[in-house]
Amino acid sequence: MIIAIDGFAASGKGTLATILAERLGYARLDTGLIYRATGLGVLEAGGDPENPDDALAAAESLTPALLEDGRLREPAVTAAAYKVAAQTPVRDALRRFQKDFAANPPGGAPGAILDGRDIGTVICPDADVKLFVSADVEIRAKRRFEELQSQGKTDTYPAVLQAMKDRDASDAENTVPADDAVHLDTTALTIDQVVEKALSIIEARRTS
Secondary structure: OEEEEEEOOOOOHHHHHHHHHHHHOOEEEEHHHHHHHHHHHHHHOOOOOOOHHHHHHHHHOOOHHHHHOOOOOOHHHHHHHHHHHOOHHHHHHHHHHHHHHHHOOHHHOOOEEEEEOOHHHHHOOOOOEEEEEEOOHHHHHHHHHHHHHHOOOOOOHHHHHHHHHHHHHHHHHHOOOOOOOEEEEOOOOOHHHHHHHHHHHHHHHHOO
16 A cells, blocks of 8 residues: 655654554655755765766665665755755656655565655555645644754744745645645644544545
8 A cells, every 4th residue: 555645844744654654564755855865875975966977876776774864964965965856867766766665665564655745646646545734834833843942943933934934835836735635634633633534544445
């Protein structure tokens, strides 16, 4: 079974995907990390993220294990990720990586969960279950603000809210639900409630 989860930033889709993968025993791919992992791969090989050959080589050699590397959030990796993401051959290679992950879940898992953007529309248009997770922007900003506070960051709530609105605007083109996606509005729900709703949707599809 393939489960595609799309949604806005800080909507809870990543947390939902992680919990569902644990509960169902499925392999999970956080597609937001694949460009970071590719950038890290270039740096590890001593290459240049702006060099098309270096970037493509890293994208084509990407493995799920590299997505677990603790260095993916480092500033140098973030900078490299932006550079490799600007290259069409890299994007094409990583699209193939995502499709292969869905079709052949690593570790012999009985299913795959992919979360990010364009999952239900571009990467896995034939997914068995498509979920689109959303929440009011103020609530999402509050969640992100609290996350940053827990990390010792000093960002203010107004700044986080504006950044969230800016992110929504820039992501508008590729944050569009598939026609057959089930919408999950998490604004007034706890994560446990969101998980139970998602499991009900999945179970209904498994038994249909």
